Amino acid sequence: MKKIVVLATGGTIAGAGKPGENLGYRSGSISGVELVKSVPGLSGLAELEVEQVCNINSDDVNSKIWIALANRIQAVCERGDVDGVVVMHGTDTMEETAFFLSLVLDVEKPVVLTGAMRPATSLAPDGPANLCFAVGIAAGCNGAACRGVCVAFAGKVLDARRVQKVHANDLDAFDAIGSACGSVLPKFSIEGFSELPKVAVLYFHADADSALLEFAAQRSAGIVIAGAGAGEFSKEWADALARVNVPVVVASRIGRGTVMPEGLLVPGTIPAYSLPPQKAAVLLRLALTETQNVEKIKEFFEEFV
Numbered sequence: 033m034k035k036i037v038v039l040a041t042g043g044t045i046a047g048a049g050k051p052g053e054n055l056g057y058r059s060g061s062i063s064g065v066e067l068v069k070s071v072p073g074l075s076g077l078a079e080l081e082v083e084q085v086c087n088i089n090s091d092d093v094n095s096k097i098w099i100a101l102a103n104r105i106q107a108v109c110e111r112g113d114v115d116g117v118v119v120m121h122g123t124d125t126m127e128e129t130a131f132f133l134s135l136v137l138d139v140e141k142p143v144v145l146t147g148a149m150r151p152a153t154s155l156a157p158d159g160p161a162n163l164c165f166a167v168g169i170a171a172g173c174n175g176a177a178c179r180g181v182c183v184a185f186a187g188k189v190l191d192a193r194r195v196q197k198v199h200a201n202d203l204d205a206f207d208a209i210g211s212a213c214g215s216v217l218p219k220f221s222i223e224g225f226s227e228l229p230k231v232a233v234l235y236f237h238a239d240a241d242s243a244l245l246e247f248a249a250q251r252s253a254g255i256v257i258a259g260a261g262a263g264e265f266s267k268e269w270a271d272a273l274a275r276v277n278v279p280v281v282v283a284s285r286i287g288r289g290t291v292m293p294e295g296l297l298v299p300g301t302i303p304a305y306s307l308p309p310q311k312a313a314v315l316l317r318l319a320l321t322e323t324q325n326v327e328k329i330k331e332f333f334e335e336f337v
Contacts (some may be wrong), residue, residue, distance in 0.1 A: 040064025090122025
């Protein structure tokens with residue numbers, strides 16, 4: 033039987049509230065050990081070892097937790113008796129955590145993230161089925177095709193590059209958006225880092241205040257613009273960017289499609305290509321650990337054409 037290490041971080045899958053209800057619960061209320069013990073048939077899929085990394089709502093995940101989680105996964109995967117890792121995680125920021133892990137881990141074993149849309153105390157919780165599915169995927173992997181990071185949720189296995197939460201309420205909340213990456217993802221070292229540089233994501237909308245750009249530049253090492261259409265924004269915002277002295281990445285608020293260099297409104301900004309704003313922010317934060325040079329940062333984003 034394969035050995036899978038389950039790393040618990042909290043989220044709705046560990047949420048508890050009024051018995052039988054789907055809302056009004058508190059995320060991260062139940063320990064990973066309790067959850068694993070409560071799922072019928074789970075122990076028959078693999079030999080399980082459970083660790084609690086944290087127990088929080090995934091909206092409270094920060095780069096310190098990302099780095100601690102990545103370091104723990106790396107150490108666990110280097111053990112000869114371990115065949116894979118499952119991470120229980122809240123759904124709201126799961127795609128960002130998965131993408132971050134895919135850019136920093138150097139592992140030959142499967143790393144599978146999963147979670148739930150209903151708390152454990154719901155009348156019909158989806159967490160047990162998702163956890164069984166994720167453990168089954170991690171334990172059943174063989175060969176190079178199963179290496180690296182993915183999300184296993186509602187019967188789907190989605191790679192970290194393309195996975196996005198696409199519904200706020202449905203049990204089938206995730207999908208793969210965009211085309212598969214044609215090249216090897218860039219890898220970043222987080223050795224010596226306890227947290228990542230700050231990056232602000234600014235959402236453009238009609239009559240958006242351009243002063244936010246300059247304010248964000250004073251408080252952040254970089255900015256991601258969630259632009260309209262294919263990365264569009266107003267002339268007022270374009271003029272304000274001339275006064276900003278941090279790297280600026282332009283993404284689209286739409287979620288599907290591509291921001292290309294030829295469509296950039298301001299020279300010196302960086303296209304996010306098909307990355308959504310939240311994932312562009314993850315990549316920019318990692319890029320800033322290596323360089324502030326705009327041309328070099330552009331090269332990292334070009335991997336996602």
